[in-house]
Amino acid sequence: MTNVILAATGNVGRQIVAQLAGHAAVRAVTRDPAALPGSVYGDLSAPDTIAACVEEGDAVFLLWPLHTGRLLPAVVDAIARRAGRVVFLGTGGVPDLGFEEQEKLIHGCGIASTVLRPSTFAVNTLWWTGQIRTGDVVRGAYGALPMALIHEADMAAVAVRALTEPGHDDATYELTGPEILTQAEQVRVIGEVLDRPLRWEGLTREQARLRLLADETFPDSFVDVLLDGYAAMLAGPPPTLTSTVQDVTGTPPRSLREWVADHAADFVCPGP
Ligand SMILES: NC(=O)c1ccc[n+]([C@@H]2O[C@H](COP(=O)([O-])OP(=O)(O)OC[C@H]3O[C@@H](n4cnc5c(N)ncnc54)[C@H](OP(=O)(O)O)[C@@H]3O)[C@@H](O)[C@H]2O)c1
Incomplete structure (x- = not known):
């Protein structure tokens, strides 16, 4: 097969x-x-x-x-x-x-x-690399928005099990990381792992919209989709954690700290 x-x-x-x-x-x-x-x-x-x-x-x-x-x-x-x-x-x-x-x-x-x-991918925090490479402040809207960020390796580990072993037919698996962190807390954790004094600075939605539209690395067509999505998440029920990654793979899901350690090089300016 x-x-x-x-x-x-x-x-x-x-x-x-x-x-x-x-x-x-x-x-x-x-x-x-x-x-x-x-x-x-x-x-x-x-x-x-x-x-x-x-x-x-x-x-x-x-x-x-x-x-x-x-x-x-x-x-x-x-x-x-x-x-x-x-x-x-x-x-x-x-x-x-x-x-x-x-x-x-x-x-x-x-x-x-x-x-x-x-749940929300931890890899989305790479949208902040431009700000983190050039300063200690991450500016954005909805800093109090909580997320159960998940490492792509954990989604892959569950997918590998479902592809290669029996026992997963007809299942729908809700996958989350091991912790719930607001966006402001995510910035703090990234700073702790990188040993940098990073901090979140809140913007209004309109300020964040203009900042993202001016960001050449962020697709304009996705700006309102993202901000609308965040507003809807904030208005909806708070995220909850599931044990599915551990149940299916036998290993607990990776934390944001582990994710940042795996991606530390992405937050550093590439050399000349
Ligand atoms: N980010 C989040 O928080 C989040 C949360 C839940 C669900 N998701 C979902 O996760 C998915 C993205 O997964 P990802 O992050 O692993 O992908 P990704 O890094 O965004 O890369 C997109 C992938 O899709 C492929 N692709 C794009 N258009 C294609 C086409 N027309 N035909 C074939 N392949 C195409 C690209 O392959 P090539 O360019 O090499 O062809 C690439 O491998 C999306 O469906 C997204 O909605 C994301």
């Missing part, structure tokens, strides 16, 4: 490929195989190209990075006609296909299926 990893160049996909290496057969899929040795071409916006990546009985890791869910049913159908198992990382980033609809589609596709529903 081959494990077909879609979005193999992303935060989670890269980790899955690394964790499977040497243990199981892997076919990594990207739109740019020239940049990833040994990978094959597949474009989620062209379902036929995904069908060509999947062979009889494969186990497939799928996520949905597109901003419309219009083609997700066709991609899932292309996978279900060939593969034996699909592991899907759910997304809140598809306005026209909510999480429950995604879950119904995956669990109803006719092959063994597992759905992962992760």
Whole structure:
């Protein structure tokens, strides 16, 4: 059985490929195989190209990075006609296909299926690298917003189990990290690990919006989506922790401290 990893160049996909290496057969899929040795071409916006990546009985890791869910049913159908198992990382980033609809589609596709529903990725804190590389202050809105940040390696570890061992069929796994931290607390933790006096400085939503729009590394089209998402999270029920990472993998989820230690180089200005 081959494990077909879609979005193999992303935060989670890269980790899955690394964790499977040497243990199981892997076919990594990207739109740019020239940049990833040994990978094959597949474009989620062209379902036929995904069908060509999947062979009889494969186990497939799928996520949905597109901003419309219009083609997700066709991609899932292309996978279900060939593969034996699909592991899907759910997304809140598809306005026209909510999480429950995604879950119904995956669990109803006719092959063994597992759905992962992760909390906020710890890797999102890399959006602050520009500010942290050049000063000790991180400015943003919603500093009191609590999150249960999760390390991409923990999502990958659960995905690897679901891809390669029995016992995960029809499951929907809610995945979180081990702690709840506000954005202001996250900045403090990053500072402690980097041994820097980092601090959060609150901005109004409009100030944060203008700052993000002026940030060349942040996509303009995502600014309002992000701020609306944060406002909705703050207005909704506070996050809770789950034991799913530990239950499925036997290892507790990594803390933000561990995540920062793994990514410390990202917060330092690249050399000349
Ligand atoms: N950030 C969060 O807090 C959070 C929380 C919950 C869920 N999520 C979900 O997690 C997913 C992102 O995961 P990630 O962080 O691992 O990915 P990522 O680092 O953002 O990278 C995006 C991946 O998607 C692939 N991709 C983009 N367009 C594609 C296309 N048309 N066809 C095939 N592949 C395509 C890219 O591959 P190539 O460019 O190599 O083709 C790349 O591997 C999204 O669905 C997001 O909504 C994120």
